[in-house]
Amino acid sequence: MATKTKPAAGPATFDELLTEIRQREGSLSPSHKKLAERVMSDPEAVAFMTISELAAAVGVNEATVVRFATGLGLKGYPGLTRLCRERLQEQAQLLRRFDNLEHMAAEGAGLIEQTVALDQANIARTFARIEDATWDSAVEHLARSPRVHVMGLRKCHAPAYLLGYLLRMLREDVEIVTASVGSLTDDLRRVREGDSFVAMSIHRYSADTVRAAEWARHSGAHVIAFTDNASSPLAAYAHDTFYIDASSASVLRSMTAFTSLAQAMSGGVAQLLGHRVRETLLEEEKLLSNFSVYATDATKG
Template identity: 30%
Template structure:
């Protein structure tokens, strides 16, 4: 839908262009709010929104909203429904379920590389130029965010995790300033906190790097640079293997470009981990 809106934008009336901008910039609000709420926010009569939807080939606003839900990847099966399917497979002995999961992970990695291989160097450059880097991932994406922050801190001090621990997210967001970069990770159904971080980052003048699942996700629409990962899985929950692979590939690029100074920081961090007892010494 995003491409259709942009292609037809110049031929729209001023009111229709106003509606198109809102759909492009606030897709999450369009799919979660009523038409009357959207009408009030955009200051366009509901009848005009209906005609706008019809202009795009839909019968009305509900059909436009349903299409946007699918476009954003929000129309997937509920977790419980997929879990019931797995329970049915258990009754016939699993029929190679574990092998299917590993095969899907390999396919996810291939799809992720195809989708984001060209964008990885641009993403690394965006982080290198930043005064500080803030990393956010909530719920299932938290391990990816934490891993990215943890390894990045081995060769760069100005990397910070936005985790909202103890209800501190608002306080952590105040540390973002113009010239910083913010990495936000989320997939459908998208975390409300991740969207809030991305919006706050844009408002603060930060560069936003999104790791997400589709080009039309709310994060992708807010980001300056996007890395896409595949989340397919025969299990009941989406896979984060692609997201973790992107994180590790990004870190590898950053280290390769950090030069002697980066290597020295890694040597110092590693030595400290052994000296403090955080790492066990190698076996004799």
């Protein structure tokens, strides 16, 4: 008598749901892709939408929403909203912690006070959502890969340059991909299987950075993404993804949390490499001294 195969359980957490969506992304219908993008980019809203509201928001019918949810292994639409609500609950404590700061900004505090409040919240939210396994994987690859490539364009150029600069102080063979005129293909030609490739971009996403991440992934490199939400095209090609808050009190998005994460990740690499970092830094100091890189103190008197 043949035994019945028990169907695989659906996603149990929101992170598992994101993984499931990404794995199926290439086979989703246009309607299901619209639903997937809404769930990944705005789970807070989906958590409290009725099925008819979500269907209307993305321009599909209610039956399509149900098929989308069950196709992912969930128990219909209630299963989808449950995972979105659990995602909110995970962050509720952190959000309450900064409630007073946000009220201060809403009540007309000055730009400096608003900036401080928002950047503190950006940093805390960014680090609170990092999974230990994702962190350990990224740090391990940045420390051990034969070569590391770091790429960030436009507003993400500064944190990408910082990460590349700090990693160069800690280890050999770190490349900063600048995508200057005609050089992107030359830079990508150096990406090899086993390398690490860090790609940074937030909405509106740099097409060159996305294409480079895709190329690196297909070349066998370990891709690490610094981006802003799960619907980012970088997330589709990354092995390790870090979602970074960039809220700002002005029209310009904040890069503070990007900078903090770049510094923290460099610190993790330094810790992992141990005594090898000390030898590298001593050699660096010797070169800086020999080439008189830094200005000497002015003579007093």
